[in-house]
């Protein structure tokens with residue numbers, strides 16, 4: 017899709033990846049609706065965008081797990097005469113052993129929230145001759161990772177939702193894309209996660225690199241994109257020969273468990 021003149025609703029716009037995506041989208045000529053709970057961060061980003069890429073960029077403060085907030089956002093979108101693109105980027109993550117996980121929070125935010133927001137806004141997207149939904153998943157949406165059971169489950173679910181939705185809308189003007197970064201340098205990762213990744217040699221990307229990859233995916237209309245090597249390979253190996261990845265992760269389990277326990281004692 018050519019983003020010039022398109023209205024893009026971006027959730028998670030106050031976060032590390034969201035801010036970088038917003039800058040890329042605005043540079044490509046899109047008009048943005050920036051959504052998150054933190055109004056101050058949204059207003060700061062809006063001011064930066066308007067200064068660099070003048071356009072009627074909007075902010076909308078909402079807790080998207082709340083039905084009323086999603087309805088208010090729908091009313092706001094209707095006032096704007098609709099949107100062309102919805103990017104479901106907002107998310108949370110917890111690192112810890114199963115006993116320490118808040119499954120409801122992670123599934124509520126990472127899975128149910130984008131599903132319900134998509135359901136709410138789909139009629140607005142369908143009014144446009146050409147529209148796009150992008151769901152931001154994760155490498156852990158294809159590889160179940162120890163210490164991330166809730167997060168992995170939520171992102172596996174999001175990938176399944178995206179695939180079903182894409183196929184359901186395949187004869188309409190609404191395209192559906194799935195975008196999966198690997199570890200990225202943002203506040204979603206606790207100190208324990210950063211330290212564990214360093215010890216295990218897991219690479220972490222900059223938000224700018226991730227945002228550039230997403231922009232390319234949108235411009236090329238690529239259905240699925242996994243960021244980073246060798247993660248792209250591991251995703252495929254895990255799908256076909258999961259036993260190989262079982263063994264590779266079993267070899268790392270002692271380190272993962274040590275950091276997961278550390279993460280719990282820090283909390």
Ligand SMILES: NC(=O)c1ccc[n+]([C@@H]2O[C@H](COP(=O)([O-])OP(=O)(O)OC[C@H]3O[C@@H](n4cnc5c(N)ncnc54)[C@H](OP(=O)(O)O)[C@@H]3O)[C@@H](O)[C@H]2O)c1
Pocket residue numbers: 027028029030031032033034051052053054055057078079080081104105106107108109125152153154155196197198199200201202203204205
């Ligand atoms: N960083 C990584 O390592 C990594 C790797 C793979 C995938 N991802 C995915 O990339 C996406 C962006 O993550 P990030 O790294 O940029 O994390 P981040 O910096 O923590 O940003 C998360 C964003 O989600 C928003 N959010 C969370 N709960 C919300 C709610 N209930 N209502 C509205 N907004 C909410 C936050 O805004 P407020 O707090 O202002 O509401 C914030 O803008 C997530 O879906 C994440 O799972 C990240």
